[in-house]
Amino acid sequence: MASQLRIKRALHPSAILLVGAAVAYGVHSKTGRLRTESTSDGPWPHTRPIITSQRQVGDGQLLTGRLDGQKELASTSKASTEHGSDEATGNDDSTAWASFTSKFSSTRDTISGMEWSSVGDTITHYIIPEWAKALPGYVTKLQRELDMAPGSLADEIWQEAHDPDIHPEITREARVRIGKEICNEEKAFRRRRKAYTTKALARYLGVPEEEVDPADVPTIAMCGSGGGLRALVAGAGSYLSAQEAGLFDCVTYTAGVSGSCWLQTLYNSSLGGGRYGTLVEHLKKRIGVHIAFPPTALGLLTTAPTNKFLLSGFVEKLKGDPSGGFNFNLVDLYGILLASRLLVPRGELGVDDRDLKLSSQRAYVDHGANPMPLYTAVRHEIPIEEKKTTGEKTGGGASEETKEKAKQEAWFQWFEFSPYEFWCEELEAGIPTWSIGRRFHKGSNVPPREDGFGLPELRLPFLMGIWGSAFCATLSHYYKEIRPVVKGLTGFGGLDGLIEERNDDLIKVHPIDPAYVPNYVLGLEGQLPSTCPKSLFNTENLQLMDAGMSNNLPIYPLLRPGRDVDILIAFDASADIKTENWLSVADGYARQRGYKGWPIGAGWPKPEISNADTQQQLSAAQASSAQEAAGKIAALREQRREQDNKTEASMAQHGPTSPSSADLGYCTVWIGTTSERASASEPPPSKRVHPDADWHLLDPAADGLAVIYFPLLPNPKVQGVDPNTSDFMSTWNFVYTPDDIDQVVRLARANFEE
Numbered sequence: 001m002a003s004q005l006r007i008k009r010a011l012h013p014s015a016i017l018l019v020g021a022a023v024a025y026g027v028h029s030k031t032g033r034l035r036t037e038s039t040s041d042g043p044w045p046h047t048r049p050i051i052t053s054q055r056q057v058g059d060g061q062l063l064t065g066r067l068d069g070q071k072e073l074a075s076t077s078k079a080s081t082e083h084g085s086d087e088a089t090g091n092d093d094s095t096a097w098a099s100f101t102s103k104f105s106s107t108r109d110t111i112s113g114m115e116w117s118s119v120g121d122t123i124t125h126y127i128i129p130e131w132a133k134a135l136p137g138y139v140t141k142l143q144r145e146l147d148m149a150p151g152s153l154a155d156e157i158w159q160e161a162h163d164p165d166i167h168p169e170i171t172r173e174a175r176v177r178i179g180k181e182i183c184n185e186e187k188a189f190r191r192r193r194k195a196y197t198t199k200a201l202a203r204y205l206g207v208p209e210e211e212v213d214p215a216d217v218p219t220i221a222m223c224g225s226g227g228g229l230r231a232l233v234a235g236a237g238s239y240l241s242a243q244e245a246g247l248f249d250c251v252t253y254t255a256g257v258s259g260s261c262w263l264q265t266l267y268n269s270s271l272g273g274g275r276y277g278t279l280v281e282h283l284k285k286r287i288g289v290h291i292a293f294p295p296t297a298l299g300l301l302t303t304a305p306t307n308k309f310l311l312s313g314f315v316e317k318l319k320g321d322p323s324g325g326f327n328f329n330l331v332d333l334y335g336i337l338l339a340s341r342l343l344v345p346r347g348e349l350g351v352d353d354r355d356l357k358l359s360s361q362r363a364y365v366d367h368g369a370n371p372m373p374l375y376t377a378v379r380h381e382i383p384i385e386e387k388k389t390t391g392e393k394t395g396g397g398a399s400e401e402t403k404e405k406a407k408q409e410a411w412f413q414w415f416e417f418s419p420y421e422f423w424c425e426e427l428e429a430g431i432p433t434w435s436i437g438r439r440f441h442k443g444s445n446v447p448p449r450e451d452g453f454g455l456p457e458l459r460l461p462f463l464m465g466i467w468g469s470a471f472c473a474t475l476s477h478y479y480k481e482i483r484p485v486v487k488g489l490t491g492f493g494g495l496d497g498l499i500e501e502r503n504d505d506l507i508k509v510h511p512i513d514p515a516y517v518p519n520y521v522l523g524l525e526g527q528l529p530s531t532c533p534k535s536l537f538n539t540e541n542l543q544l545m546d547a548g549m550s551n552n553l554p555i556y557p558l559l560r561p562g563r564d565v566d567i568l569i570a571f572d573a574s575a576d577i578k579t580e581n582w583l584s585v586a587d588g589y590a591r592q593r594g595y596k597g598w599p600i601g602a603g604w605p606k607p608e609i610s611n612a613d614t615q616q617q618l619s620a621a622q623a624s625s626a627q628e629a630a631g632k633i634a635a636l637r638e639q640r641r642e643q644d645n646k647t648e649a650s651m652a653q654h655g656p657t658s659p660s661s662a663d664l665g666y667c668t669v670w671i672g673t674t675s676e677r678a679s680a681s682e683p684p685p686s687k688r689v690h691p692d693a694d695w696h697l698l699d700p701a702a703d704g705l706a707v708i709y710f711p712l713l714p715n716p717k718v719q720g721v722d723p724n725t726s727d728f729m730s731t732w733n734f735v736y737t738p739d740d741i742d743q744v745v746r747l748a749r750a751n752f753e754e
Contacts, residue, residue, distance in 0.1 A: 153308060156308070160312075161456050162453060174431055178528065182563065183430070193368035194214055197252060218566035219566050224256050225257055226257035228468065228732065235573060237749050256375060257376055257547045259468060284742075285346040301340070309351040309353065309356070321439075331465045356459045358418075365419055374417070375416065378544065379544055379545075380514075381412070426532065427532055441522050515543070516542070519539055519542045522537065570709050583604075597703065599670035599705060672706070718743065
């Protein structure tokens with residue numbers, strides 16, 4: 001007991017988070033074993049020597065350092081104090097940077113004050129791994145590098161943030177572009193891409209190029225689902241198959257959610273180099289270690305050149321915000337850890353700074369040689385201001401009843417990122433991608449520095465964290481992931497039913513705060529659509545999260561006017577493909593937006609749904625606003641969820657029913673028409689094209705969108721891997737061995753070949 005008390009007193013909450021990260025996130029959910037290394041059967045890796053990198057300072061002298069226990073720690077603390085004044089660092093107590101450094105110093109002192117020897121040897125051996133004893137050295141070194149003293153890493157980063165030769169965008173003034181049309185840069189890209197896709201389509205079809213009229217070449221979009229590393233690895237296998245078949249070269253747009261966003265990031269970087277085969281090999285070398293395994297993560301953050309590569313955006317974000325409006329939260333840390341595994345090559349030396357900016361991906365798409373990537377995130381709008389009574393608006397506060405009404409009408413706003421623009425459909429406004437991270441007011445960026453320069457572009461690690469921040473999900477989404485396990489536990493069936501009954505409440509609660517991005521529509525009230533929530537005009541930051549909270553397939557940006565997509569190819573590696581039926585969710589979106597040509601009935605068939613339910617869905621889709629439609633469709637999805645529960649219970653009692661069209665194959669095609677019936681007098685038939693039917697694209701009536709759907713399903717040709725039962729394919733798993741990757745890629749390729 002005395003030993004336990006000493007542990008409790010010694011460990012600061014931040015230290016517990018750091019030490020526990022590898023344990024909590026790295027424990028194998030079935031065996032209880034730690035998954036930290038691809039060679040998990042062997043001993044844990046030794047920590048690397050903690051030696052500082054050599055760096056030029058002053059008049060050419062080399063600064064070198066070595067941490068050597070508490071003696072070095074004391075001298076470092078003294079040096080930090082000497083150089084930590086406001087005069088030397090330019091810090092101000094109101095800045096986000098000052099707040100962070102104060103908290104970091106406190107955490108460092110707590111960790112460095114741990115006395116491992118005071119804990120019994122037996123407890124130390126079984127509870128505290130060897131690498132934990134090196135934490136004081138790591139944290140002290142990291143603190144020294146983040147000190148703004150002259151010659152420190154943070155000082156070097158901040159000086160370079162003022163250099164237009166390194167960051168040309170800081171000299172440019174950014175303005176908010178208001179309008180529904182795609183930006184001029186994207187229009188130019190489309191013209192150039194058409195020349196490539198015309199040649200590629202001729203090769204794919206095996207016809208002479210001169211026989212293909214560019215006007216007849218369809219605009220093809222390819223998208224991948226969310227699902228963490230499962231979506232990343234499976235998507236790489238699917239896209240690799242499409243690339244080898246020649247189909248990928250015919251594509252104009254790619255779009256992603258969560259892990260598929262990471263896939264696009266790697267493809268359009270020096271690490272992927274435009275080849276999915278190269279990308280797969282990179283993954284084999286980098287994701288066999290958990291992103292939160294402290295020795296590896298801290299080693300990258302404290303050793304050149306990866307320390308500067310990973311921390312540059314962090315320093316710029318906090319130091320460049322004089323208002324103190326930014327806070328370094330869990331999503332930011334998550335993004336840095338992701339980047340340490342995904343954006344760093346094997347050997348950890350050949351890092352390329354161009355891989356840190358989304359706008360740099362223009363080099364891959366400007367001339368039309370590659371598809372244009374679209375990345376997605378959502379904002380969860382809870383319209384409290386709109387629901388306030390007159391008295392509450394005068395008094396400023398909102399009652400619990402008002403807050404509850406607001407939650408009932410909450411919805412998600414979609415934001416898209418491309419190498420050219422950061423834009424929101426509901427706001428009908430966007431800003432240049434190179435200006436993400438700046439503050440805006442009344443349509444213009446607000447220069448944060450005396451020299452008038454803007455901040456460098458917000459770095460990709462932070463965006464990767466936002467795009468894949470599934471842990472910012474609502475409690476309802478959390479339960480979806482663990483529900484199969486709970487239902488399988490003896491005596492917990494009643495608990496499952498109880499939780500499902502409260503799903504309406506769980507879907508509105510976010511236990512972890514999303515990340516912050518400056519609100520670029522601040523002060524634009526009256527210039528944006530009347531449906532824009534009032535809260536947007538009074539808040540400094542946008543809180544964005546994983547778009548999978550709304551739809552795990554990035555379909556909505558591909559339906560945007562001006563993109564004119566004719567064929568949509570969707571690779572779905574979602575964990576809940578049949579239950580959530582993400583293609584079906586898009587039905588209501590298409591109708592509410594007035595999109596003509598969406599193939600009604602696309603998605604997993606629901607034979608249990610009555611005609612009345614279908615008519616109710618059509619009614620919901622024709623709501624007067626995005627908010628109203630989202631609320632009604634969400635309610636219908638809950639009704640369908642209840643129906644699914646009843647169906648599962650019936651099958652458990654009576655066995656499965658006779659085979660029907662309720663299951664889809666490895667590839668299913670639906671074709672829409674622009675002359676869809678507008679009446680809800682009867683449910684519309686599915687536009688699904690059966691395998692034995694003639695090719696309907698040649699039908700004059702098939703003038704709408706063609707959706708080609710590839711769900712990630714088990715395949716008897718690839719034994720030993722099942723997306724539904726293979727433990728390593730969980731969304732929350734962050735360790736894939738080379739063998740795991742080979743299995744998932746083989747499954748994706750086998751399904752594509754079917």
